[in-house]
Amino acid sequence: MDEGLRMALGLALGLVILVLMITKTKIHVxxxxxxxxxxxGLFGGMGQEDVIASITKGFGNSLSSIGIIIGFGVMLGKLLEMSGATRVMANTFIKIFGKNREEEALAISGFVTSLSIFCTSGFIILAPLMKALSKKTKKSVVAxxxxxxxxxVASHSLVPPAAGPIGVAGILNVNIGQFMLYGTVLSVPIILVSLIYGKYLGRKICQIPDGEGWTREYEPGQAQAEPEAAAADSDALSISPLMAFSPILFPILFILLKTGLKSAGVENGVVSLLGQPIVALALGLLIAIYGLMRRFGKSDTLNAMEEGLKxxxxxxxxxxxxxxxGMIIQNSGLGEYIASNIIKTSIPPLLLPFLIAALLRVAQGSGSVAMMTAASVVAPMIGTLNLNPVFAALAACIGAIPFSHFNDSYFWVINESIGISDTREQMRVWSVTTTLSGFAALAVLLVMNHFLG
Structure with missing residues (x-):
């Protein structure tokens, strides 16, 4: 059997076994x-030592970039909840955007945030606000x-200065201004699909934060009296909206400022340090400790943070x-096998970078790796294929969106943060969302390419 085909069959078989173990056995995910x-890894022909080394490296690489942020994020979330800041934030959001527009407000907040920070980190930072809005409005946290x-994910995947799109722009040497403009336009169908599908699924899975856990006893959007709500609101009255938002707002502002100065070619050591996501979130945590937890003792504050860490x-x-x-699949050579075989087909030129990125994304999980690999593969062929480099770059970026699943850290962060543990529901929440969003953006890109390419 051809080695590449064996690797592909090994991937398919492995994923089937993974789903069966998660859904049909007592084995932990x-x-x-x-x-x-x-x-x-073994079925794909990797040596035993290479398999173990890849697993160790992949595990370490993932946590090296996000582990500290997860730790800081859950501690911050617990302090925001305990201090009453989440209630203040929820009330403020409702006043600014109006009732029944909470989803739109969060989508816009997410789009702006991910221009300068990985979407995984952004979700962790904004998760306390999302939960507070769900608890306040009784809207499903799923929606x-x-x-x-x-x-x-829209700005993270399509709009520079996000890391992946910047990398693709550099590989294909495209005009950054055009890339940003068209990328922003293509973000619209992604956000619209997420809003429409999210509201639909929220009616099917009406899950609300309830103390330390979750409940599905509420009807969608139907507020009910909470036992300690009046007392909690009374405690929160001493917190101003600015103080409540500060632990989240200041980290985001410093990250955006660092990115803006770097794009303008301005170097500032202090801003560069404070704009590092780990440092920025540590600052947010300090603001929460000394700004929001003043009426709580040392023991209460430390216990809250340790509870979050658990x-x-x-x-x-x-x-x-x-x-x-993801690292096993990457090191096995499966990505190169998929890319080289797609090139041999006679598919429409603009679909080439999309399909390469999409298959790599499904295979190894990382959207950034998928889009930059696709860009690298098609870069030498841009002239021959008569492709507009900007649209080729956008096709590679869009291809890195569909069908996020078990090998994507963002998949786990989203589902764990909103309390979804059933495998089928997890895939409905994010695998289906990314697939619908990605193909909606692709459809708009094909129309744009027809008229502007």
Whole structure:
């Protein structure tokens, strides 16, 4: 059997086994992901030592970029909740955007945030606000979470200065101004689909934060009395909206400022340091500790943060497991096999970077790797294929959106943050959303290419 075909069959078989282990056995999802990674690596022809090394490297790489942020994020979320700041933020959002526009507000917030920070980090930072709005309005956290995640992934995937699009722009040497303009236009169908589908699924899965857990006893959008709501609102009255938002707002502002100065060619050591996501979130945590928790003692504050950290363990393992699976597939050579075989087909030129990115995305999980690999593959062929480089770049970026699943850390962050543990529901929440959004954006790109390409 051809080695490439064997690797592809190994991937398909491994993913089937993964789904069966998660849905039909008592095996924990983290263990299932690691077992699946080993099977795919061995079936794909990798040596035993290479398999273990890839799993270790993939696990470590994922957590090296997001582990500290997850830890800081869950601690911050617990402090925002305990202090009453989340209630103040929810009330403020409702006043600014009006009732029944919470999804739109979160989508816009996510879009702006992810211009300068990875969507995974952005979701963790904004998750407390999402939960507060769900608890306040009794709207399903599923609808709000999909809206927020859709806004984040739109700019993260399509609009410089986000890292992936910047990399693609550099590989294909495209005009950044045009890329930003068209990328913003193509973000609109992604956000619209996320909003429409999110609201639809929110009616099917009406899940609301309830103390330390979740409840599905509410009807969609139907507010009900909460036992301690009056007392909590009374405590929150001492917190101004500016103070409530500061632990989230200041990190985002410093990250945006760092990105803006860097784009303008201006170097500022202080801003550069404070604009690093880890440092920025640490600053937000300090603001919450000394600004929001003044009426609480040292013991209460430390206990709240440690309680938050206990909840982060599972999320870190799942994120690391997804990274391990992605690294196995990447190191096995499957990505190169997929890309080289697509080139041999006679598909329409603009679909070439899209399909390469989409298959790589499904195979190894990382959207940034998928879009930049696709761009690298088609770069030498741009002239021969008579493609507009900007639209080719956008096609590669859009291809990195569809069908996010178990090997994508963002998939786990979203589902864990909104309390979705059933595998079928997890895929409905984010795999379906990204697939619908990606193909909607592709349809708009094909129309744009017809008239402007």
């Amino acid at each position: 983290f263990l299932a992901v690691i077992i699946c990674s080993i099977l795919i 709000l979470g999909i809206a927020l995640a859709g806004g984040l 909840a982060s363990g599972k999320l870190m393992l799942l994120v690391g497991g997804g990274g391990a699976l």
